[in-house]
Structure formats: C-alpha cells, structure tokens
Amino acid sequence: MRNNKSEKIALTLLRIAIGWLFFHEGINKLITEGWTAKMYLLQSNGPLQSLYHWIVSNESILQFTNYSLIVALTLIGLALIIGLYERFFTIAGIIILALFYFAYPPWGELINNHTEGNYLLVDKNMITACALLALFHFNIAKEFGLDRFRFKPNN
Amino acid sequence: MKRRDLLKGLAGVPFLGAYGYLLLDKIKHTPDINDNPFIHFLEKKLPLPAEQTPYSSDGKKLRIGIIGTGSRGSYLMKALGFLPPESIDQMNEKQQLLFSEQPDLNVEIVAICDLYQPRAEKAALAAANIDRHGTLKFNRPAVRIYASYMQLIADNTVDAVVIATSDQWHAPITIEAAKAGKHVYCEKALTHNLEDVFKVRDAVLSNRITFQLGHQNRQTENYIRSKQIVDAGLLGKVNLVETSTNRNSENGAWLYNIPESANEQNVDWKQFLRNGNRHFNKEHFFRWRLFWEYSTGLAGDLLTHEFDCINQILGMGIPEKVSASGGIYHWKDNREVPDVFQVMMEYPSKNMSLMYSASQANSANRPRLIMGTDASLEIGGKINLNVDPGSRLYQKYLKNNLVQPNNAVCLNNAESLKLDGISSATEKYFASRGLLYTTHNGKMMDTTHLHLAEWLHAIRTGSSTSCNIDRAFEEGITAQMATLAYREEKVKKWDGDRVI
Structure with missing residues (x-):
C-alpha cells in the first residue's frame, strides 16, 4: 500500500461510514420494541428461502436469529468504527451482507415499483460487501484504529 | 506511547461519540409511533388475530369417495394428499417438497x-x-371405479363423498348421499335450480350429515381478520360493498381443452344429461360451464365465491332484492352464459347494497371494498383501512392530524401494524405495502386443503363447518336469484321464505 496520507484518511472514513451503517442497524433494532426479522424472512425469495422459512417455522430459532442479528450488526459496526479486529469483522460483515443479498437477490424484473431503487445483479449490499473486501486487504485499522495498539504494543 | 500514535489509534472513537449524541437527540425529538392515540384507539378496539386451531386428523381413518374428477375434482384430491404418479414426476423439486410436506389428513380414497x-x-x-x-x-393397484354415483353412494365402505361434478348434478348427488348417511363436501354452486336449494337443505338437516360447501375462502386469514375489523366497528355503518371478478384468458372464460380421444364410448353422455335427450356433444360435456342446461354461469361459479366472502365478513345473508344485467360481449362462441355480468343485491332492512361486477375479458385488479360511514376496508392481498374524511368516529384524530384521510392503514395483523409503522420514515404512520402470506398459524397453507381438513375434523368431532348448510343455503338462494334476475330480466325478491 502506498504511504499516502489522504488515501489512508479516505479509507478510514469509508470504514467508519460502513461501521456506522451496521451499528445503527443493530442499535435501531435493539431499541425497537417487538422488532423481528419474521416478515423479512417470510417474504424472501432467493435461493436461501427454504432456510429462512425454516427459521420462521420455529419460534425459538427465530428468537435466536433475531438476537444474533442484533448482536452481530452492533458488534461489527462498533468494531469497524473504532478499528478493532478489523480483518475479522470485515469478513463477518461480508457474510451478513451476503445473507441479506440472497434474501432478496436483484435478479428479477427490471421494473419493481415496490423497492426504493432499481438493481440488476448489483445492489447496495453487494457494493458494501466489495468495499469491506477492499478494507480487509488494506487493513487500515493497523494505522487508524485500535488495531494500532494491538500491533504496536510497546511502541 | 507517542501522542501521534494515540490520536491515530483512537481515530474512530469520536465518531462513536457523535453517533451516540445524534441517536439520543433523535430519540428525544421523534414522536413515538406507539404513543399515537390513533394507534392506541385501533389497538384497543381490535382484538389480536385469533390463533387458528389446527384441524385434528386424529381418530378413525375416513374413507372417501370422489364423484367428479375433472380439474376441480383432481385439485381436491391433491388437497386431500393424492396425486397421480405421473403428476408427481412432472413436479419440480420444490413442488414435490411442498406436496410431501402437506399434512396427512388420515383419509383413504376408496x-x-x-x-x-x-x-x-x-x-x-x-x-x-x-x-x-x-x-x-408406484406399484399399487387402482381403487374402485363406479360407473354411477348411485353405486358409489351405496358402497358400505364409503364414509363421505366429495362432489365436484357439473352444477346440475350437485343437488341430486348431495341428496342421495345425505339419505345414505354419507357426509358431503360439495363444490359451489350449491345447486343448478331454485327448488333444489330447499331440497338440499332439507336432506342435509334431516339426515344430520356433516356438510361443507366448497368456498375455501372461509379459511383465508385476511377474511377472518376483516371480520374482526368490521365487528370491532372500525368502519362505522356499512352501507355499500363492491366486489368483482376479473379474468382475461381462455381458461378464465371456461374454454377448456376437449380431448380428441373422447367419444360416445368413453363418455357416459346419457348420465351426464339430467333432463332431456340431447345428442352427444363433446363441447357441452367438457365445457359445460358455458351452457345453462348444466351450469349457473358467473352467478353460480364466481359470484358465489365473492358473495360467500362478504357473507363471511358481514353475515348479511340473503339479499331482499336482486337485479342483474350483462351480456355476451367478448366471447362470441357457442356460449349461452354472459361473459360480462353485474348483480345488484339490496338489503333495505340492513341499510346496505352489495354490488358485484364481473368481466371475463379484462383482468384488472379490483380489491373488495367495504364502505362504512367512518372508513372503507380494501381487501386484497392486504387489508387496508382508509379513514373517511367525514368520519365522526375518527374526528378528533383527523383534526389533530394523527391519521390522514384515505391514507391506507395496513391491518393484516398485529405485527404488520407495528412493523409497517417502523419500516418507513417517509410515510406518516404505515407503509401500505402488502405482506404476502396467507398463513395458518404461521405456515403457508393451501386454503382448499384447510377447508377439507375442517370438514374432516367436523365429521370426526361433530363440530360445525364454516360453510355449513345454513351458509350454503344463503349462497344457493342468492346465486339462483341472480341467475333468474338475469335470465328473466326481472327484479327477484326474497320474502324470508321464498323467491318471488
């Protein structure tokens, strides 16, 4: 990686922005009384539909999924904002985004008035996942983030 | 540690602080949706969706006879759990899985x-x-085939019959089966003529059999929910209901396939004719819905579904006055029954009208609309409550801008009430997008399967069916009034005992 300060600041901002997105998704679900992924899962139409329907079919598995999702989103968000264990959490973020992507894969009709945008193959989940993949490789938290202390304990 | 290191290492932390500040500020200044008095009012008035009790299939295995195995009869067999082996071959993996998961109803088709x-x-x-x-x-021998329904009914191993014949045979078969003490699931329309409606009711009641008319809409969660909404008084006084049928295809216009190999040797034409001695006619046999001699046209075939759906929700029963109009406006074939058809049903003593309108040459999506003095209820894939600007019931909420007039409030169930309120910040209270599921205790289910399951459950336990003979009688009389009004070009009246 080139040692260019503006590039590093830009990458750090990208990481924080994605972290913010995850963190707010987690916190928002946490403070929303009665939030559940049930409807989202029930209406999913992608290749993972049967898995999602199976989750919904059992109340305790659904509850477990709800809590896991909140914890995962919040933790990933927090870690990305503060730059701790960046490489681990970028991969965790990519996995979650893949689960979202395949719940409503944008492979269908060109015109869909019920969604807030129009996508073909590539959607915001995929772009965010690609950005996380780049962050994984740059590993900028080693310099701008708490990972700096992990890698330079005595410095 | 150098100050530079510390600052770089903690680069993200201020953003966390900023997030916390913004979130708290937002929480403070966002009115809590759950604190909206309008929502509180709805929640107080509207009971939670009833938990549907699963229909038990425990107990004795019931032995069924199927009379009429055309497209509807085959569908009913599938809903009972029986498909020809080659149909299973033709299914894709997902369809096979769905079918294999369909609950076993503990029946045998004998x-x-x-x-x-x-x-x-x-x-x-x-x-x-x-x-x-x-x-x-598959290596089992085929079950018994009877040449006539009389023989099938006389079979001592048959406990109950499913009737999916052409309309003109519904009544005679139901009456014979009832006399023999066999329980009956009969497809709509109840009968082909007016006198038969009374005869069927008498036969079912006097022989105390368990009867279910094939209006599977009785099992649909949305209609069960709509009844709760109406019963809670959320619409005010209902004065007008609009309901419709819209189809635009050959199949939808009943132009079914006529098998080339069908002939007088493999079609029992004589038995098909209930009256008269018309010559063998393949079109009449396979497309019987087009001809008055065997069919009740749109009134019996599709109006009945709509009528029963509204009757399920409002319980308004037989209309006091019925007028009908329409014609053969598109399908200029040999048909005798209209393809565009309107029926006005009047209920003066209930201060309401029910308007049915059908086209078999247009497939517009017209949701059912129940209109009351305080709100309208739109029932399609979703249930939308539209508060009326002139409402007294909602006056104070309207005045305080807590609800917007004629802005859909989705009421599918308690969860949708909460979820839709939260999912979109751009819409004031509720997103109006539909929630696509017709479920039975959280599971996607075929309504016909459930309707049969309810009938079998009722046979085993002695409980009542949702479309029992009383509801069927109301459907039967109404369909006959509509057909007669159209054919005689007269207003038909119901005086409480008979049609005049």
Missing part, C-alpha cells in the same frame, strides 16, 4: 366416479398413491 373413463382411471391411480410416489416407485 372409490372414484367420473363420466369420462380416462379421467376416472387416472383418478383411481391417484387415489391409490397413498405414499405420494412418482411412477418409478
């Missing part, structure tokens, strides 16, 4: 009757396919 021999033979194989196998694994 006999088949159909007037077209190849169809009866296929159904007899389906009935034998108790393991739900494809052709490779």
Whole structure:
C-alpha cells in the first residue's frame, strides 16, 4: 500500500461510514420494541428461502436469529468504527451482507415499483460487501484504529 | 506511547461519540409511533388475530369417495394428499417438497366416479398413491371405479363423498348421499335450480350429515381478520360493498381443452344429461360451464365465491332484492352464459347494497371494498383501512392530524401494524405495502386443503363447518336469484321464505 496520507484518511472514513451503517442497524433494532426479522424472512425469495422459512417455522430459532442479528450488526459496526479486529469483522460483515443479498437477490424484473431503487445483479449490499473486501486487504485499522495498539504494543 | 500514535489509534472513537449524541437527540425529538392515540384507539378496539386451531386428523381413518374428477375434482384430491404418479414426476423439486410436506389428513380414497373413463382411471391411480410416489416407485393397484354415483353412494365402505361434478348434478348427488348417511363436501354452486336449494337443505338437516360447501375462502386469514375489523366497528355503518371478478384468458372464460380421444364410448353422455335427450356433444360435456342446461354461469361459479366472502365478513345473508344485467360481449362462441355480468343485491332492512361486477375479458385488479360511514376496508392481498374524511368516529384524530384521510392503514395483523409503522420514515404512520402470506398459524397453507381438513375434523368431532348448510343455503338462494334476475330480466325478491 502506498504511504499516502489522504488515501489512508479516505479509507478510514469509508470504514467508519460502513461501521456506522451496521451499528445503527443493530442499535435501531435493539431499541425497537417487538422488532423481528419474521416478515423479512417470510417474504424472501432467493435461493436461501427454504432456510429462512425454516427459521420462521420455529419460534425459538427465530428468537435466536433475531438476537444474533442484533448482536452481530452492533458488534461489527462498533468494531469497524473504532478499528478493532478489523480483518475479522470485515469478513463477518461480508457474510451478513451476503445473507441479506440472497434474501432478496436483484435478479428479477427490471421494473419493481415496490423497492426504493432499481438493481440488476448489483445492489447496495453487494457494493458494501466489495468495499469491506477492499478494507480487509488494506487493513487500515493497523494505522487508524485500535488495531494500532494491538500491533504496536510497546511502541 | 507517542501522542501521534494515540490520536491515530483512537481515530474512530469520536465518531462513536457523535453517533451516540445524534441517536439520543433523535430519540428525544421523534414522536413515538406507539404513543399515537390513533394507534392506541385501533389497538384497543381490535382484538389480536385469533390463533387458528389446527384441524385434528386424529381418530378413525375416513374413507372417501370422489364423484367428479375433472380439474376441480383432481385439485381436491391433491388437497386431500393424492396425486397421480405421473403428476408427481412432472413436479419440480420444490413442488414435490411442498406436496410431501402437506399434512396427512388420515383419509383413504376408496372409490372414484367420473363420466369420462380416462379421467376416472387416472383418478383411481391417484387415489391409490397413498405414499405420494412418482411412477418409478408406484406399484399399487387402482381403487374402485363406479360407473354411477348411485353405486358409489351405496358402497358400505364409503364414509363421505366429495362432489365436484357439473352444477346440475350437485343437488341430486348431495341428496342421495345425505339419505345414505354419507357426509358431503360439495363444490359451489350449491345447486343448478331454485327448488333444489330447499331440497338440499332439507336432506342435509334431516339426515344430520356433516356438510361443507366448497368456498375455501372461509379459511383465508385476511377474511377472518376483516371480520374482526368490521365487528370491532372500525368502519362505522356499512352501507355499500363492491366486489368483482376479473379474468382475461381462455381458461378464465371456461374454454377448456376437449380431448380428441373422447367419444360416445368413453363418455357416459346419457348420465351426464339430467333432463332431456340431447345428442352427444363433446363441447357441452367438457365445457359445460358455458351452457345453462348444466351450469349457473358467473352467478353460480364466481359470484358465489365473492358473495360467500362478504357473507363471511358481514353475515348479511340473503339479499331482499336482486337485479342483474350483462351480456355476451367478448366471447362470441357457442356460449349461452354472459361473459360480462353485474348483480345488484339490496338489503333495505340492513341499510346496505352489495354490488358485484364481473368481466371475463379484462383482468384488472379490483380489491373488495367495504364502505362504512367512518372508513372503507380494501381487501386484497392486504387489508387496508382508509379513514373517511367525514368520519365522526375518527374526528378528533383527523383534526389533530394523527391519521390522514384515505391514507391506507395496513391491518393484516398485529405485527404488520407495528412493523409497517417502523419500516418507513417517509410515510406518516404505515407503509401500505402488502405482506404476502396467507398463513395458518404461521405456515403457508393451501386454503382448499384447510377447508377439507375442517370438514374432516367436523365429521370426526361433530363440530360445525364454516360453510355449513345454513351458509350454503344463503349462497344457493342468492346465486339462483341472480341467475333468474338475469335470465328473466326481472327484479327477484326474497320474502324470508321464498323467491318471488
């Protein structure tokens, strides 16, 4: 990686922005009384539909999924904002985004008035996942983030 | 540690602080949706959706005879858990899985009757396919085929019959079966003529059999929910209801396939005719819905579904006055029944009208609309409550801008009330997007399967069916009034005992 300060600041901002997105998704679900992924899962139409329907079919598995999702989103968000264990959490973020992507894969009709945008193959989940993949490789938290202390304990 | 290191290492932390500050500020300044008095009012008035009790299939295995195995009869057999092996071969993996997961109703199909021999033979194989196998694994002998319904009813091993014949035979078969003490699931329309409606009711009641009319909409969660909404008084006084049928295809206009191999040898034409001695006519046999001699047209076939759906929600019963109009405006074939058809049903003593309108040459999506003095209810894939600007019930909420007039409030269930309120910040209270599921205790289910399951449950336990003979009588009389009003070009009246 080139040692260019503006590039590093830009990458750090990208990481924080994605972290913010995850963190707010987690916190928002946490403070929303009665939030559940049930409807989202029930209406999913992608290749993972049967898995999602199976989750919904059992109340305790659904509850477990709800809590896991909140914890995962919040933790990933927090870690990305503060730059701790960046490489681990970028991969965790990519996995979650893949689960979202395949719940409503944008492979269908060109015109869909019920969604807030129009996508073909590539959607915001995929772009965010690609950005996380780049962050994984740059590993900028080693310099701008708490990972700096992990890698330079005595410095 | 250098100050530079510390600052770089903690680069993200201020953003966390900023997030916390913004979130708290937002929480403070966002009105809590759950604190909206309008929502509180709805929640207080509207009970939670009733938990549907699963229909138990415990107990004795019931032995069924199927009379009529055309497209509807085959569908009913599938809903009972029986498909021909080759149909299972033709399904994709997902369809096979869905079918294999359809609950076992603890029934056996012991006999088949159909007037077209190849169809009866296929159904007899389906009935034998108790393991739900494809052709490779299937090796059971076909079940008994009877040449006439009388023989099937006389069979002592038959406990109950499913009737899916052409309309003109519904009543005679139901009456015979009732006399023999067999329970009956009969497809709509209840009968082909007016006198039969009374005869069927008498036969069912006097022989105390368990009867279910094939309006599977009785099992649909949305209509059960709509009844709760109306009963809670959320619409005010209902004065007008609009409901419709819209189809635009050959199949939708009943132009069914006529098998080339069908002939006088494999079609029992004589038995098909209830009256008269018309010459063998393949079109009449396979497309019987187009001809008055066997069919009740749109009134019996599709108005009945709509009527029963509204009757399920409002319980308004037989209309006091019925007028009808329409014509054969698009399908200029040999048909006798109209393809565009309107029926006005008047209920002066209930201060309301029910308006039905059908086209078999247009497939616009017209949701059912129940209009009251305080709100309208739109029932489609979703249930939308539209508060009326002139409402007294909602006056104070309207005045305080807590609800916007004629802005859909989605009321599918308690969860949708909460979720939609949260999912979109751009819409004031509720997103109006539909929630696509017709469920039975959280599971996607075929309504016909549930309707049959309810009937079987009722046979086993002695409980009542949702579309029992009283509801069927109301449907039957109404359909006959509509048909007569159209054919005689007269207003037909119901005086409480008879049609005049």
